Amino acid sequence: MIKRIELLLLAWLPLTLFATDVTSPDGNLVLTFDVVGGRPTYSLTYKGREVVRPSRLGFELAKDKHASLGLDEQDLMEGFFILKTDTTEFDETWQPVWGETRNIRNHYKELCVELQQEVRIPRKVAYEPNPDIHMRPMVNYRYMTLRFRVYNDGLGFRYEFPQQKNLNYFLIKEEHTEFAMTGDHVAWWLPGDYDTQEQETQQTRLSEIRGRFKKAVNWGNSSVAVFSPTGVQTSLQMKTDAMDIDGQRRSLYINIHEAACKDYATMHLELVDSLTRQLSTELDGNSNRYTPNPEPSPYPLPEPFTFVSHLTPDATGLKGCMQTPCETPWRTIIVSDDARQMLASNLILNLNDPCALDDVSWIHPTKYCGVWWEMIVGKSSWNYTNDYPSIKLDQIDWQSVKPNGRHAANNEKVKRYIDFAAKNGLDEVLVEGWNVGWEDWANMWKRDVFDFVTPYPDFDIQMLNDYAHSKGVKLLMHHETSSSTQNYERHIKEAFQLMNRYGYDAVKTGYVGDIIPRGDHHYSQSMNNHYLYVIKEAARHHVMVNSHEATRPTGLCRTYPNLVGGESARGTEYEAFGGSRPDHTCILPFTRLQGGPMDYTPGIFVTRLSTWSDNPSWARITICGSLALYLTMYSPLQMAADLPEHYEQFDDAFQFIRDVACDWDESIYLEAEPADYITVARKAKGTDNWFVGGKCDEQGRDAVVKLDFLDKGRKYDCTIYADAKDAHYEKNPQAYTITKRVVKKGDTLRLHEAPGGGFAVSLMAK
């Protein structure tokens, strides 16, 4: 420990004197911390190459009418010096309740820096009885801790605010965490938006973000609020130009995201470029969905190619209400020169707290089908009647209203799905549109939109649950909140009690449309608190949660493993809304899935929707590409999203969905490149069986899978589901071959992936 007295003397010198280094356990990453001109600053290298140039840390705080002495309102930007540094190492292996691997090693070196900030109180707010004293500037001190954890696969760091006299409650105007990139990297990005992450990923150089931005926004989404023409979301995947690393020409893969975001606003990144802070009129044509920062920061901007954090505001434009002791989420930078390592990283899970639930026996991986796709496609409806321009729940006699004849969640259809699930070993059946209120549910600023307990007249909740249970199947509950969160919280206890009564053990929640109360956003501090409140209330009722349109995950499923899935990205539904690019599913594992599993709802076999509905849209994937997603898009919750009759039409291919596991002892990423291809082998939990999946972009490719991971001396029944030679996601998506053979360790499989296609392999130990 450095002596405090020296620091008091020396911290005033403007230049670096106390730079502190911490190295990852394998020595590849080096984190350097320093205080430069009173501002905390960090940088990061990987194998000797700069990853993050010196980047500053800090907070602007808001002025509030309730502050007492004014100390809680001074910015946490300048005037810092180091009080104490501690370096420690941590190494443990833990077992997730469900996951890609049975064991996860959490091994890092930690640098903990305690900072002291000198704050001069403006005289006008300092009151002293003696007017002479009154004239002297009052100096006070505040304290902030920075904690850095350096892993072999990246860096996590966070701010911590100890409880202290001069910093008890504060309002965040903006967090100013910088991530200074070393050049004009290629990035896979979504436009920064306070309310949606359901856009197509853009692939551009950093310098091209501004030019692409307006086109990248999904203006038609049910809730859109962009804030800057260079604002992007995390998790942000980047790739550098090739450089010399270990004597080879390699690129670095860099991912910026966050971990353990609880009761704190979701972070976006704003890229500083040469036009930043010029008056921007680029988004004015859509001004009612564009929320510019009302007041730019007075602090000097960093250099171009730097990302600066931009938090999601509340209805009044502020970013957070804080009470010490508290801390921010971890800001994460995953880095490697091997793209496969980006997918294998557990850094974000490791930075989350261990499981907070005592009993996890009721949590289980789940394969399910559901009354869903035909509504998404537009062939049937969530709502029961069309006879009212709007409804109020307490003013409708549901028994006497006229049905529209298109309501999907009816007894007959649900029984059909239950039968299908039972026959094919699926665990649960999701039923959307079972409860009253769907007649006018979204974006009406209607608070009391659902009650979550009243079924439509043609949905016999007791009978259907009994019927399902008699066949070993469970129904999967659906709670669409329509983003009226106060309404959901008012009903949530009764809603979960109803689930307990009828034997539901999982719920899909939804947050379509703008948040009610007006002015709040999907990714604000209050909404992030709400999502976690729901997860905790669900756990109290032994309910698993699959949260749609909620904020992007940050690994909280480690602490709350009943959070078994989520959406928070562009899911399969968009195949019915105009389609997604074929490379979309080769990007998501690098970005969205870093924070936790996604309920992508794969498995579309009949991709031309016009063959069975009026929907002209079509899914950009082959049948074998769809099968591959059950492996490349890891989730403990996997849907077979297409209709039972479509699966019956391709029953031999459906066999793979019947067989595939969704919980794993081991996972090996064999091949990977963002937006191009992913190949992974996974060993099914508690068995000796392996499954291998490969998914590629619109180019097609040939994969080479060396079966080195099999047990030596053992034989495996191998079934290969591969795209036919002439298969193509648009022209010939249903052409596949199924081949069976016996294989052993050391064998090699050469597998053709059609454009927009993929393959799936099951390896059953004999």
Added chain:
Amino acid sequence: MIKRIELLLLAWLPLTLFATDVTSPDGNLVLTFDVVGGRPTYSLTYKGREVVRPSRLGFELAKDKHASLGLDEQDLMEGFFILKTDTTEFDETWQPVWGETRNIRNHYKELCVELQQEVRIPRKVAYEPNPDIHMRPMVNYRYMTLRFRVYNDGLGFRYEFPQQKNLNYFLIKEEHTEFAMTGDHVAWWLPGDYDTQEQETQQTRLSEIRGRFKKAVNWGNSSVAVFSPTGVQTSLQMKTDAMDIDGQRRSLYINIHEAACKDYATMHLELVDSLTRQLSTELDGNSNRYTPNPEPSPYPLPEPFTFVSHLTPDATGLKGCMQTPCETPWRTIIVSDDARQMLASNLILNLNDPCALDDVSWIHPTKYCGVWWEMIVGKSSWNYTNDYPSIKLDQIDWQSVKPNGRHAANNEKVKRYIDFAAKNGLDEVLVEGWNVGWEDWANMWKRDVFDFVTPYPDFDIQMLNDYAHSKGVKLLMHHETSSSTQNYERHIKEAFQLMNRYGYDAVKTGYVGDIIPRGDHHYSQSMNNHYLYVIKEAARHHVMVNSHEATRPTGLCRTYPNLVGGESARGTEYEAFGGSRPDHTCILPFTRLQGGPMDYTPGIFVTRLSTWSDNPSWARITICGSLALYLTMYSPLQMAADLPEHYEQFDDAFQFIRDVACDWDESIYLEAEPADYITVARKAKGTDNWFVGGKCDEQGRDAVVKLDFLDKGRKYDCTIYADAKDAHYEKNPQAYTITKRVVKKGDTLRLHEAPGGGFAVSLMAK
């Protein structure tokens, strides 16, 4: 009924053609309705004298990104014509669960006007496949109903919006209901404020409001948000200059308020004067508590001396989210040339819906004392420890923290209050500060401030309830929400379950400080919905509610009689915060009490707080003035607010509080003048006993009470509690005389009221 075809032709003429009159049952009031230049307009006369000059009605609507064709966004201001008018009469007598009288007559004549509005859709938002059609202006129709009820004591009217194709959901930018006064009346007003109504009432001419405004604001309140230098609150009491009425020189008393405000923003009134819409800098010195309307209305202003409605906004500045069918609260104008009639009016209760509760057997009038005044005064504390600069509920081991030694809600003290209540026939004992969280509860933007179920270690909830019940007393629950409404709603079910478990049947709720989530206001639509949600949830648990710092009441206690009281004004606590003017309690019955009873917490006997605490404040009232309040400030919930030891010191005077009823079969206002004096006689429910109380301002006076209301031929034991001759609210507040005699109908009592004093009389039938 006027033929529609004629209307279609004639409604375009700019001048009055179809003015419709409705007269009150006694013929004194005449309401005239008309459509002038396309705008609905009303006026009101009383005994041939103009009360409200022609005043326009309408709504500005907000533009919203989710609107479809734009029809829901067109203002409801112009282009109206009359489709149909209906005049009906209604007369019934109903019995309140509790009240000032056993029977209430609801007798009115009603005018119902169905209006049609022609709306021309701006072409840019009208989409038609044929571009030729596209160029024609599209005309559509919308419908709005105005319902006027004319009583002998005033007028109520509201807007109703039927369900219709072109008006389903709309956002209110502002309601433009005008109340055009006939001159520069004297008014008793509070500064219009979105968050507090705890100011001293101002008495000025209308023209003097602007000049007085800044001084009238209680800038030190825990939550202040004023919006205009001529904005005032309702209920607003006015008095005209004397005029010839029925051959006498009389003034008119006029009161503007509202009835049945549910899921709608509370209304303020903005006075139009010659300076209106000039740029106002008058409030800039307190700009962080001043929220000017962001965008002035484009419609022409009315004449000076007109009040225009101004609703409380949400966090984004809008005033309401509406879904048809729906209606506004009633806008009420009580009018009389007899001030006593203002106090006797039941107009606001009558305009509310009948009781919505099936079982009201658990609702009862209540006299109570409480562990409260000594904390308000500052002698003891709500919080248990002083050892933390801030606390988090889930991080404190309450058993091991160091007590501050000042915590009032401890077992010993509460038992002392229970003993006192039992000995003196008080029904309940309020205990504030019983639950953890008071260490840092207010205005910290701290969401999770209380859990409403965890007692401090020195409050044995089981023992104390058992002890109270063994003596025939109940404890009265306290839920301070600190205005963190989301937190309260999350805990409310468990909080009420805890009350049921221990046998509480009433709760005092509190909303101190600014609303969380930030940006919302105490009187917004969402908060008014919240208060009603709490009342309904309480009713489900058979809990009576006494709501402090909530919005001012509008008669909802008729529909939900478990709403037994509220604060929503400057209560007795201000006697410990610097004091209130002696005439304050002679104004409140004309203003605040129009909407429902107030938990004023009267009964301070030891008015110099410095005699028993360090508080230099003193109550501006004599002991007999305090006794009078139990009659002049009607409430079914009456507190004996002072300390038991203070009552024991004046046990002979306290006898009146022991004796007085708080539920009545009959009430007769004998004398009244706003801010000067009120004398009332009340007959105790289910008995033949009467009580008479008189309260006056700082002038003192002599009251003459003719006992004409007693039963003929019956004798009554009369006890008179009167100010001594030399009593004075400041110099000699504890000087009183108690006289006993036997009286009969026709006798006259001459009673001296000291400056700031009053009298109380009990008349027990022999």
